[in-house]
Amino acid sequence: MKNAILIPVAAAFSISLCQCKKATEIAADSPPSDTADLRQDPLYQADLPLLAPQIGDVWKYHVTVLNPKDARTGQPVRAEFERTRTYIGEISVGDDSFQAFEVQSGTSPIVRELVHITDDRILIAGQGRRGPNGETLQPVLLEKPVPFFNAGLHGGEGSPVTVFADDESLWRSTRAIGRETLTVPAGTFTQAVRLQMLGQDQEISLQRTYWFAPGCGILKEDTLRESKGVTLFRETQELTELPASLRNRMDPAPAMPATSP
Amino acid sequence: MVTAGEAADASPPNFPDQRPAESIYDPAGLLGAPARTRLAENLRKLRDTGVLDMVVVLLPASLQNDPVEVATELANRWGDSDGRAVILYLHGQPQSPWIAITGRIRNTIPSDFLDAIALKARQQGSRAIDPEMAVVDAVDTLANEIRLLQGQSRGGKIVEVEKRVPFSAKENLLFLAKKLPLFAAFALALIALLAAICAALWRAIRWLKLSGPLRFPGLICESRLGAPHGASAFSAKPKASRTSPP
Numbered sequence: 001m002k003n004a005i006l007i008p009v010a011a012a013f014s015i016s017l018c019q020c021k022k023a024t025e026i027a028a029d030s031p032p033s034d035t036a037d038l039r040q041d042p043l044y045q046a047d048l049p050l051l052a053p054q055i056g057d058v059w060k061y062h063v064t065v066l067n068p069k070d071a072r073t074g075q076p077v078r079a080e081f082e083r084t085r086t087y088i089g090e091i092s093v094g095d096d097s098f099q100a101f102e103v104q105s106g107t108s109p110i111v112r113e114l115v116h117i118t119d120d121r122i123l124i125a126g127q128g129r130r131g132p133n134g135e136t137l138q139p140v141l142l143e144k145p146v147p148f149f150n151a152g153l154h155g156g157e158g159s160p161v162t163v164f165a166d167d168e169s170l171w172r173s174t175r176a177i178g179r180e181t182l183t184v185p186a187g188t189f190t191q192a193v194r195l196q197m198l199g200q201d202q203e204i205s206l207q208r209t210y211w212f213a214p215g216c217g218i219l220k221e222d223t224l225r226e227s228k229g230v231t232l233f234r235e236t237q238e239l240t241e242l243p244a245s246l247r248n249r250m251d252p253a254p255a256m257p258a259t260s261p
Numbered sequence: 262m263v264t265a266g267e268a269a270d271a272s273p274p275n276f277p278d279q280r281p282a283e284s285i286y287d288p289a290g291l292l293g294a295p296a297r298t299r300l301a302e303n304l305r306k307l308r309d310t311g312v313l314d315m316v317v318v319l320l321p322a323s324l325q326n327d328p329v330e331v332a333t334e335l336a337n338r339w340g341d342s343d344g345r346a347v348i349l350y351l352h353g354q355p356q357s358p359w360i361a362i363t364g365r366i367r368n369t370i371p372s373d374f375l376d377a378i379a380l381k382a383r384q385q386g387s388r389a390i391d392p393e394m395a396v397v398d399a400v401d402t403l404a405n406e407i408r409l410l411q412g413q414s415r416g417g418k419i420v421e422v423e424k425r426v427p428f429s430a431k432e433n434l435l436f437l438a439k440k441l442p443l444f445a446a447f448a449l450a451l452i453a454l455l456a457a458i459c460a461a462l463w464r465a466i467r468w469l470k471l472s473g474p475l476r477f478p479g480l481i482c483e484s485r486l487g488a489p490h491g492a493s494a495f496s497a498k499p500k501a502s503r504t505s506p507p
Contacts, residue, residue: 068390076390156412166440178408180306196405209405231388 044152046191047214049119053087057243059217060084062185063105066234081106083237085113085218093139098125100136112136120151146172146197149212153193155179172199172206182211184220186239187250189213192220203227215249216242280339281316284308289321291352296393303400313366313407314342317396319350328354332361340364344407348382348399350392358386358399370410378406 038044061083070077083105091100091112098114105111110130116123124146128139147159155178164170174197182192192211199206205226211219219239225232242250276286283301285292292300300317308314316339324331328349336347344366350358360379367375386399 154412154415156409156415175409176412177405178412194405209401226388229384229388231390 038152041152043154044120047120047151047153050122050149050151050214051117051217052215052246053217053243054245055087055089057087057245058084058241059086059239059243060241061237062240063235063237068231068234082240087243088112091136093126093128093136093141096125096141102130112139114139114141115148116145122148122150124148147174149193149195149214151214153195169200169202172197174198177209182213182219184238184240186219186242189216189219189250204232213249216246276335276338278338280341284314284316285319286316287319289319289352291319291321291350291392292396293393296397300393300397300400303397303404307400307404308342311342312344312404312411313362314340314345314364315348315400315403316340316346317348317350317400319352319392319396321352323351323354328359329361332359333363336361336363343369346379346403348386348396348403350386350396350399352392356387358383358395360399360403362403374410378403378410381406 063081063083065079067077069075083103086102086104088100088102090097091114092098093114099117101113101115103111103113112128112130113124114126114128114136116125124142126139126141128136131137142162143164144162146162150159153176155176158173158175161171161173164172174195177194177196179191179193181188181190182194183189189211192213194209194211197206197208197210199208207224207226208221209223210221213219217239221235221237223235225234283297284304285297285301287297304315304317316335318332318335328351332347332349335349336345339345339347340363343364344362345364346360346362348358348360360383362375362379382399382402385402386395389395389398
């Protein structure tokens with residue numbers, strides 16, 4: 001008789017587990033691939049390859065962080081430091097492999113950014129910390145990689161909202177504002193794409209504006225974190241030095257803008 | 262530095278008829294020189310590229326009139342493009358900045374969209390901690406949203422204002438529809454669990470009944486017609502009363 005009670009329970013739970021697995025698979029589906037029309041677009045062709053870094057390439061940034069109200073003093077706090085982003089090639093985390101960058105900000109522990117880079121697409125896959133033996137500690141892998149940049153992106157285009165939690169409290173969406181000329185300490189880039197990533201992490205909202213130059217990488221980032229309408233911090237980083245291997249993709253424009261008459 | 266108290270007592274300024282230099286009207290010098298230069302350059306680019314013709318107004322005083330009306334009047338007075346806007350920042354006013362968008366852009370982009378964009382830019386600006394950030398954030402937000410709309414319309418896409426949380430009701434329904442099999446499975450599991458609990462209870466009750474103390478069955482008395490003990494009840498009564506009258 002005991003079996004008679006356990007059988008329906010076991011059956012029901014096995015059905016629900018199957019459904020869970022199915023839901024995960026649906027969420028992990030990649031968006032439909034670009035059409036042939038996009039591949040014929042001159043802008044798309046000009047953007048290729050989006051990023052072809054070599055192991056050891058280093059991007060250097062000047063970072064400014066502003067905390068409008070320090071928790072201890074109640075006064076605004078401003079900090080400036082250098083950040084480096086170093087490409088370390090392909091690494092394995094668990095059963096998956098990723099291309100990785102190591103990000104060193106001041107004296108903070110080194111963070112590994114895990115991405116998927118193809119000729120025409122860059123996806124953010126997760127992050128972790130570099131361990132003492134070169135391993136990746138505490139990796140946080142996204143169930144579905146978030147689009148960071150696609151070749152041929154025009155102003156007004158955006159990617160679908162990526163949701164990480166059933167209650168919609170964790171999500172990201174990316175949209176392209178447009179292409180423009182941007183001058184940073186590393187030089188002037190005439191095909192910089194201004195993008196915005198909006199998102200939510202529980203009660204903390206994210207608004208990140210970043211400029212990406214195809215072939216060169218991230219030129220500038222302005223990140224704003226808020227909680228219930230109150231600014232937690234604001235961080236701005238600007239590229240000060242581009243890896244030598246990528247300077248051939250840089251525009252021949254001068255480092256400083258020409259003075260207007 | 263101008264305090265909020267001073268701002269409240271100040272009288273409204275007389276605005277010039279001519280458009281201010283560099284598209285910035287800042288008689289009290291609330292913006293520092295580097296910030297002013299950066300902002301002016303940004304405003305010039307946005308105007309030259311046809312995004313939006315913006316003028317930034319910073320005042321150390323509150324106004325007698327409705328700030329939106331003042332901003333609208335200034336936009337009409339100083340603007341000469343199809344799309345023109347004034348960002349009006351009043352120092353010491355937590356609701357600052359106020360934004361007015363006028364011109365033919367109101368015929369090409371629905372007013373609801375423009376109002377939503379202006380509100381978003383205003384909210385962004387009002388969270389800043391100083392006048393410089395307030396106007397820079399408002400200008401950037403306004404320009405980003407207008408550029409996004411222009412890009413969407415060029416691409417032949419449905420123009421849509423990005424909401425704070427970009428989920429439409431339709432997307433929510435689709436989300437729920439995708440989860441429907443999951444909900445059904447959990448409902449099934451719940452029903453099965455309840456059935457199992459009921460079955461267990463039923464078995465427990467039966468077991469309790471069977472394992473109770475043994476006793477003789479109770480006596481059942483049934484009246485039987487014609488039985489000796491029923492004689493008094495059913496015996497024939499004298500029929501004196503039923504005799505027929507004489």
